[in-house]
Amino acid sequence: MLKQPMIEVRNLYKSFGKLEVLRGVSLTVSRGEVVVIIGPSGSGKSTFLRCLNYLETPTSGQILLDGVEVDPKKNLRQVRQEMGMVFQNFNLFPHMKVLENVTLAPRKVLGIEPQEAERKARALLGKVGLADKADSFPDELSGGQRQRVAIARALAMEPQVMLFDEPTSALDPEMIGEVLDVMKQLAQEGRTMLVVTHEMGFAREVGDRVIFMDEGLIVEEGPPQEVFSHPKQARTQEFLSKIL
Amino acid sequence: MDFRWDLVWSSMPLLLEGTRLTVQLTAIAVFFGIIIGTVAGMTRLSRGPQRIVAAVYIDFIRGTPLLVQTFIVFYGIPGIIGRPIPAYWAAVLALSINSGAYVAEIVRAGIQSIDKGQTEAALSLGMTGSQIMRHIILPQAFLRIIPPLGNEFIALLKDSSLVSVIALEELVRKGQIIIGRTFRPFEVWLAVALIYLAMTFAVSRLVNFTEKRMKIHA
Numbered sequence: 107m108l109k110q111p112m113i114e115v116r117n118l119y120k121s122f123g124k125l126e127v128l129r130g131v132s133l134t135v136s137r138g139e140v141v142v143i144i145g146p147s148g149s150g151k152s153t154f155l156r157c158l159n160y161l162e163t164p165t166s167g168q169i170l171l172d173g174v175e176v177d178p179k180k181n182l183r184q185v186r187q188e189m190g191m192v193f194q195n196f197n198l199f200p201h202m203k204v205l206e207n208v209t210l211a212p213r214k215v216l217g218i219e220p221q222e223a224e225r226k227a228r229a230l231l232g233k234v235g236l237a238d239k240a241d242s243f244p245d246e247l248s249g250g251q252r253q254r255v256a257i258a259r260a261l262a263m264e265p266q267v268m269l270f271d272e273p274t275s276a277l278d279p280e281m282i283g284e285v286l287d288v289m290k291q292l293a294q295e296g297r298t299m300l301v302v303t304h305e306m307g308f309a310r311e312v313g314d315r316v317i318f319m320d321e322g323l324i325v326e327e328g329p330p331q332e333v334f335s336h337p338k339q340a341r342t343q344e345f346l347s348k349i350l
Numbered sequence: 351m352d353f354r355w356d357l358v359w360s361s362m363p364l365l366l367e368g369t370r371l372t373v374q375l376t377a378i379a380v381f382f383g384i385i386i387g388t389v390a391g392m393t394r395l396s397r398g399p400q401r402i403v404a405a406v407y408i409d410f411i412r413g414t415p416l417l418v419q420t421f422i423v424f425y426g427i428p429g430i431i432g433r434p435i436p437a438y439w440a441a442v443l444a445l446s447i448n449s450g451a452y453v454a455e456i457v458r459a460g461i462q463s464i465d466k467g468q469t470e471a472a473l474s475l476g477m478t479g480s481q482i483m484r485h486i487i488l489p490q491a492f493l494r495i496i497p498p499l500g501n502e503f504i505a506l507l508k509d510s511s512l513v514s515v516i517a518l519e520e521l522v523r524k525g526q527i528i529i530g531r532t533f534r535p536f537e538v539w540l541a542v543a544l545i546y547l548a549m550t551f552a553v554s555r556l557v558n559f560t561e562k563r564m565k566i567h568a
């Protein structure tokens with residue numbers, strides 16, 4: 107039996123007014139695969155991730171999640187539950203304690219009993235190393251801690267896919283490691299992940315595949331070693347020479 | 351100079367009676383103003399034709415004097431419904447409708463001030479629009495709304511003096527009555543002013559206090 111891809115994107119286009127940001131992106135992601143997306147600023151990496159869970163509505167193209175086409179009229183919220191998202195700026199809910207941040211969606215969206223939601227949330231907070239911060243407010247945490255809470259919050263919905271949009275870009279250098287470690291652990295557990303990042307070390311070590319985007323297109327893709335060591339496209343070479 | 355402090359004091363009992371009505375009218379108008387304003391402010395931000403109704407209401411009220419609005423309610427509406435409206439209820443109605451429009455703008459600004467990332471995070475978790483409004487946006491907007499809301503209530507407290515024109519014996523009207531008997535406008539108006547000042551000062555302190563208590567995690 108052929109294994110069904112977790113995500114299949116066919117010919118995705120997205121324009122903001124006259125500005126064409128995605129110009130026909132196609133991508134297949136297998137179950138358990140970790141795909142790292144790199145590319146210069148403005149190349150459409152964030153827009154691509156945000157189209158996957160319809161935070162932006164694609165202009166045209168198809169997205170299939172586990173073989174089912176994403177249709178905002180039919181299964182939008184279902185699809186969003188299946189795709190956890192972690193943002194550059196954390197976007198924690200500042201008026202709620204850490205524990206409530208993690209339990210809110212499971213309770214309200216999945217209808218899980220409060221005690222059960224809390225038990226699961228505490229387990230997840232333990233997993234990201236923040237068991238003792240359950241009763242803190244987000245503004246009492248460091249950036250790295252906030253991002254780990256955000257990861258726990260997304261995981262609480264038990265999504266099939268995790269989307270990360272530059273999860274360490276807003277962090278002080280000494281906090282980047284603790285967030286990447288959590289992501290590494292998720293990858294080892296076999297989670298399907300799409301990660302936009304500038305952390306090339308992470309891409310090399312954890313990524314199954316690296317995708318280089320430029321001007322709204324996938325310019326090059328392949329295993330990290332290959333893309334980093336022997337980039338085929340001139341634009342990839344140029345980009346890598348600037349950041350490595 | 352012949353300034354009669356004794357008149358300031360002896361006016362107090364009657365003025366405080368009027369003060370009670372002023373406070374009562376303001377409190378009721380504040381209560382309904384918050385309800386009307388929250389609904390109108392949220393409607394103003396919604397999609398669909400009801401948005402226009404909210405916009406017309408808000409613009410009409412903010413673009414016309416409260417005095418005229420009070421006349422419309424007290425003298426105008428009875429002509430349409432065919433029976434008089436008691437001055438008290440006319441005042442409550444006019445003040446509530448008036449305050450609702452200002453509160454609506456405060457609510458709208460408060461909601462719009464919440465970072466878009468909050469909504470996006472909640473959407474990405476699969477929450478619905480109304481869940482996001484209830485659990486994420488409104489609780490945060492509420493904190494930012496408190497200071498301007500406090501200012502609005504101070505304004506309403508002062509503006510409630512306008513309903514003296516429909517013979518409601520609130521603070522200003524009581525002052526006029528006392529002057530009619532004593533012919534000492536300076537002392538009496540000064541006493542009236544001091545009472546307003548005490549009230550607005552108290553409200554603004556209360557708002558500051560609440561703001562400080564709640565600001566911790568915003």
Ligand SMILES: Nc1ncnc2c1ncn2[C@@H]1O[C@H](COP(=O)(O)OP(=O)(O)OP(=O)(O)O)[C@@H](O)[C@H]1O
Binds near residue numbers: 152154
């Ligand atoms: N909501 C929007 N309205 C208009 N233009 C937008 C919007 N969102 C993104 N863009 C534009 O689309 C282009 C791609 O943006 P995007 O954020 O996807 O790039 P990116 O690859 O994530 O860049 P970065 O590395 O800086 O995050 C940019 O030119 C950006 O200005």
Ligand SMILES: [Mg+2]
Binds near residue numbers: 151153271
């Ligand atoms: Mg981006």
